[in-house]
Amino acid sequence: MIKKNGNLFIISTPIGNMNDITYRSIKILKKIDYIASENYKNTLKLLNKFNINKSIISFHQHNELINTKKIIKILQKNKNVALVSDAGTPTINDPGFYLVRECHLKKIKVIPLPGACAAISALSASGIPSNKFCFEGFLPKKEKKRCEILKKLKFEKRTIIFYETPHRIKKSLKNILKEFGPNRTMTIAREITKYWESIKYNTIYNFYYKYKNNSLICKGEIVLIISGYVKKNKNKLSKKIKKTLSILKSFLSLKKTALITSKIHNIKKNNLYKYLIKKQNNDKTLKLLK
Incomplete structure (x- = not known):
């Protein structure tokens, strides 16, 4: 049987x-x-x-x-x-x-x-990318271990989810600010599905100073959702630089345009020249396709 x-x-x-x-x-x-x-x-x-x-x-x-x-x-x-x-x-x-x-x-x-599930409910309402994320549970109680975990996650590209307690939230935000920097977006979801439910979206810097000055109530169960690391493109040109290049190239050669723009905006001449050559080639390709 x-x-x-x-x-x-x-x-x-x-x-x-x-x-x-x-x-x-x-x-x-x-x-x-x-x-x-x-x-x-x-x-x-x-x-x-x-x-x-x-x-x-x-x-x-x-x-x-x-x-x-x-x-x-x-x-x-x-x-x-x-x-x-x-x-x-x-x-x-x-x-x-x-x-x-x-x-x-x-x-x-x-x-x-x-x-x-608090983590998933908070993520769905966070306004932060949710196609890829990692859940890290509660941050360690001791600051040294907490900082060690945050350092390891500093370059994590996926959205990061933590749980946190009211009595540790200020300390954790201070550590997050130190390791992740001020500009990343973040959502703090508190008391999900309850009467005092609160879901706030801001930068790490702004959250830290709001909590530090007690303008937000540190009560209830808390979910922290932090946007993932995005590598900065050092070669990316601003709108102002592109506008300067556009004006100068109408009167000057590409080399002189790059040289003068580099002095105006304090940027490497080679990067500007490469951009102009690439744009010129793209423009020629578009004309041929028409």
């Missing part, structure tokens, strides 16, 4: 607004046998709201390894278990990785139910 295992359901729970729970999640929570919960009180509130009565197994960072074995045994007895975190999507900066991995190794089916 083939032994049948139960299923592990990964169920996302609301990160603030209880109405964000999905119909499917409620349906599954009513059907499963056990709930593995990171926070007993929060889970009980959710269950009571939707009139669900289930056995809850404590499952947090301090007992994750021990209780993974316990839950695997339950699943192997053809019982179904739902994994829920304190809030949001389980395993995303929350316990559950070991349990999910063990389920795969034991050929136990893992079924994810999509739902709330």
